[in-house]
Amino acid sequence: MIKNYIPVITIDGPTASGKGTVAQLVASKLGFHYLDSGALYRLVALSAINNNVQLDNELELIILIKKLNYNFLGKEVYLNNFNVTRLIRNEKVGNNASKIATFKNIRKELFKMQIEFRKFPGLVADGRDMGTIVFPDAFLKIFLTANIKQRIERRYKQLIQKGFSVTINDLLINFIKRDIRDKTRSLSPLKCPKQAHLLDTSKISINQAVNQILNWYTKN
Numbered sequence: 001m002i003k004n005y006i007p008v009i010t011i012d013g014p015t016a017s018g019k020g021t022v023a024q025l026v027a028s029k030l031g032f033h034y035l036d037s038g039a040l041y042r043l044v045a046l047s048a049i050n051n052n053v054q055l056d057n058e059l060e061l062i063i064l065i066k067k068l069n070y071n072f073l074g075k076e077v078y079l080n081n082f083n084v085t086r087l088i089r090n091e092k093v094g095n096n097a098s099k100i101a102t103f104k105n106i107r108k109e110l111f112k113m114q115i116e117f118r119k120f121p122g123l124v125a126d127g128r129d130m131g132t133i134v135f136p137d138a139f140l141k142i143f144l145t146a147n148i149k150q151r152i153e154r155r156y157k158q159l160i161q162k163g164f165s166v167t168i169n170d171l172l173i174n175f176i177k178r179d180i181r182d183k184t185r186s187l188s189p190l191k192c193p194k195q196a197h198l199l200d201t202s203k204i205s206i207n208q209a210v211n212q213i214l215n216w217y218t219k220n
Contacts, residue, residue: 007122010130013144016151018201023126025210035117037127042088045096058103065109098178102185131193141196150202
């Protein structure tokens, strides 16, 4: 490996494919830093809600980003020194985050923030364009997927456990809309990066997925 090169593992995939959980565990196993890129978009979405900023007002959203006071402490996410880990995981914030992700200048601002996470000894980054746009030189690229039935069941359990009221039908509608939006947007659409390993988590456990990625990493 080239001296001073900081290895990056990118894990991209659709909503509730398991990429967040898998990425955190891989980062923990390797002692790497972890970037949940989706959390940054969710923080902007939550900040927009809190400040009554319309989602189609790109200029005001960029002003919010420049003033964003956030911090990641392990699995906890803070906004203006308040723990918002639970708040950013509700479906309204998630849907709004997907909408603002279509703006070119917002993606540019968050791109600057994302690349700052690349620090020694390494980084595991999950999202939708980590391997295609943000870290195209990643040491290892993974595209995580699962059938929509499994994805909905996972998200339903997550939300119910966190105390959110949601129905399977609502999730199905939201997932279909979000998948279409993510895959068809003109800027950084969700797609499998070149030279990425495709990993379907529909019928394997989280630990099996983690072990497979670690195996690819050691052999890469």
